[in-house]
Amino acid sequence: MDPTVTAHNGRVFKRTGDGLLVEFRSVIDAVRCAIELQSAMPERNAGLPPDRFIEFRIGVHLGEIVEETDGDLMGDGVNIAARLEGISEPNGVCLSAAAYDQVRDRLDCRIIDLGERDLKNIKRPIRAYQILPSEIDPAGSVVPNHSVAARSAMERSWLAVLPFQNLGGDQETDYFADGIVEDIITALSRTRWLFVIARNSSFIYKHKSVDARQVGRELGVRYLLEGSIRKAGQRVRIAGQLIEASTGRHIWADRFDGDLADIFDLQDSITTSVVVAVEPRLRLAEIERAQRKPTDNLGAYDLYLRALPSMNAYTRDGFVEAETMLRRAIALDPSYADALAALAECLVRMTLNGWAADKMASTAEACELAGQAVAIDPENAAVLAIAAWAYSTLGVRFEQSLEFANHALALHPNSMHVRSFCGWVFNYFGESLRAIEQFEEARRLSPVDPRSYFPLLGLACAHFFAGHFEETVNITGRILAEVPTHNVARRYRAAALGHLGRLEEAGAVIADILKAQPASNLRSSRTSVFRDHRMSELYVGGLEKAGLPD
Numbered sequence: 001m002d003p004t005v006t007a008h009n010g011r012v013f014k015r016t017g018d019g020l021l022v023e024f025r026s027v028i029d030a031v032r033c034a035i036e037l038q039s040a041m042p043e044r045n046a047g048l049p050p051d052r053f054i055e056f057r058i059g060v061h062l063g064e065i066v067e068e069t070d071g072d073l074m075g076d077g078v079n080i081a082a083r084l085e086g087i088s089e090p091n092g093v094c095l096s097a098a099a100y101d102q103v104r105d106r107l108d109c110r111i112i113d114l115g116e117r118d119l120k121n122i123k124r125p126i127r128a129y130q131i132l133p134s135e136i137d138p139a140g141s142v143v144p145n146h147s148v149a150a151r152s153a154m155e156r157s158w159l160a161v162l163p164f165q166n167l168g169g170d171q172e173t174d175y176f177a178d179g180i181v182e183d184i185i186t187a188l189s190r191t192r193w194l195f196v197i198a199r200n201s202s203f204i205y206k207h208k209s210v211d212a213r214q215v216g217r218e219l220g221v222r223y224l225l226e227g228s229i230r231k232a233g234q235r236v237r238i239a240g241q242l243i244e245a246s247t248g249r250h251i252w253a254d255r256f257d258g259d260l261a262d263i264f265d266l267q268d269s270i271t272t273s274v275v276v277a278v279e280p281r282l283r284l285a286e287i288e289r290a291q292r293k294p295t296d297n298l299g300a301y302d303l304y305l306r307a308l309p310s311m312n313a314y315t316r317d318g319f320v321e322a323e324t325m326l327r328r329a330i331a332l333d334p335s336y337a338d339a340l341a342a343l344a345e346c347l348v349r350m351t352l353n354g355w356a357a358d359k360m361a362s363t364a365e366a367c368e369l370a371g372q373a374v375a376i377d378p379e380n381a382a383v384l385a386i387a388a389w390a391y392s393t394l395g396v397r398f399e400q401s402l403e404f405a406n407h408a409l410a411l412h413p414n415s416m417h418v419r420s421f422c423g424w425v426f427n428y429f430g431e432s433l434r435a436i437e438q439f440e441e442a443r444r445l446s447p448v449d450p451r452s453y454f455p456l457l458g459l460a461c462a463h464f465f466a467g468h469f470e471e472t473v474n475i476t477g478r479i480l481a482e483v484p485t486h487n488v489a490r491r492y493r494a495a496a497l498g499h500l501g502r503l504e505e506a507g508a509v510i511a512d513i514l515k516a517q518p519a520s521n522l523r524s525s526r527t528s529v530f531r532d533h534r535m536s537e538l539y540v541g542g543l544e545k546a547g548l549p550d
Helices: 001-009 027-045 076-087 097-103 146-153 173-188 199-205 212-220 260-292 301-314 316-332 337-354 357-376 381-394 398-411 415-429 431-445 453-465 470-481 487-500 504-516 535-545
Strands: 009-013 022-025 058-060 093-096 111-117 125-130 135-136 142-144 158-160 194-195 223-232 235-243 250-258
Touching: 001 009, 001 027, 001 111, 009 027, 009 504, 022 076, 022 093, 027 058, 027 093, 027 097, 027 125, 058 076, 076 093, 076 125, 093 097, 097 125, 111 504, 135 212, 135 235, 142 337, 158 173, 158 212, 173 194, 173 199, 173 223, 173 235, 212 223, 223 260, 235 260, 250 260, 250 431, 260 301, 301 337, 316 337, 337 381, 381 415, 398 415, 415 431, 415 453, 431 453, 453 470, 453 487, 470 487, 487 504, 487 535
Parallel strands: 058 093, 158 194, 158 223
Antiparallel strands: 009 022, 093 125, 111 125, 135 142, 223 235, 235 250
């Protein structure tokens, strides 16, 4: 270690038997030295039995120190660095926030935010960051090390957007292609469940012929988005494809044409089209991957993903199964905002369908979970949208639900899920036309989504309160053909048929409702909360005409 420390302007000021304390002139020197030391260890351990491997941790901090007369250093700066070493993964490097801020834009490696950590004998929590261990393969490429931290990070959905190939070769088109890629990276980065590699890392492959598997290994990503651009006069054609890096399998491919007359509008249009196409397909690919994995090896993220298809099935058993997995996910990571929000959604849906064992307790817990999720991740559009929907659906915090919905739409207007949840908020506020706009846009954004029933039901509801009862009957018919267990769709269908005077058909739907929910009656229906009492009168009045007993 000593020659490496010296090469990076370091000074060893204390040895502790199984460790050492080193002072550096700068943080970047310290971190580069730490990475070089750790990168060399696999070669030194080569050929040894596992019980003879040397694996160590490194902590780096920037702070005040006091030099003693004998050259020793003391103070919190030293103590914090030592404590960070203790919480680092084996073969890893752990940085304090003070150190991380100095090097965050100067390192080409992946770093995990560990959040605030309580360190022994340190008065206040310290925010910590973990540099993922890496090693050099025989070909000289940096590949992920199979440490606990590395495996943990690789369980998340990492995507790299590679520079698009300029098939024309002119510099003007090159600039345009780079701009498109930067916009796509920025837009996809708003998807909080997806981790997108920064431009500086993915652009090292510009003007290079790449192999998907090699790039996946080198960047540590699961998916690659690549494309090409071809220009002819004022017309431009962009082709894109989404690839699973480990297999080279194509998940999605499409092309987009446009006119360069207004270059910025064209960039915005192409970016929106790509993001709208890629996000739902990535989510489906991740769900399929999670379902293939053995249950006992799943972390919080995979439990969350496995819960989604159970919720999509829209059956009582499906929601019970989803609830179990989401509670397990939250037990593993209590600060997992997406899982908290998903559990809130699950409880609300069970309550609405009459499947909750204790309606009041389920309602209270759903509101609490939604509030926790927003507090943990207030800039997560999906979390905000679910919280807004939960509050308005349960008839609580109406004004806050509208605030959350507007903020979610501003953050991520290209998400089918955000549009759908926010459309429901406008429904409960009596803004039927605005709600219809959201649901129509949601369907346009993701026409093949497995949860297409959700914006469809919102659309049926919006048309109902706008007085378009025929539309409600038509749409709920499509929903029930797809999801026969959807009791909420049955209710709106029965109410619409009641107002249309089609009482025989309405009676048949009421019979199905009572078969699924024997305790259903007008009294319980009057507890449905709308911000405008006239909406409640229209809804309950339709059910009464349809024949729902009092």
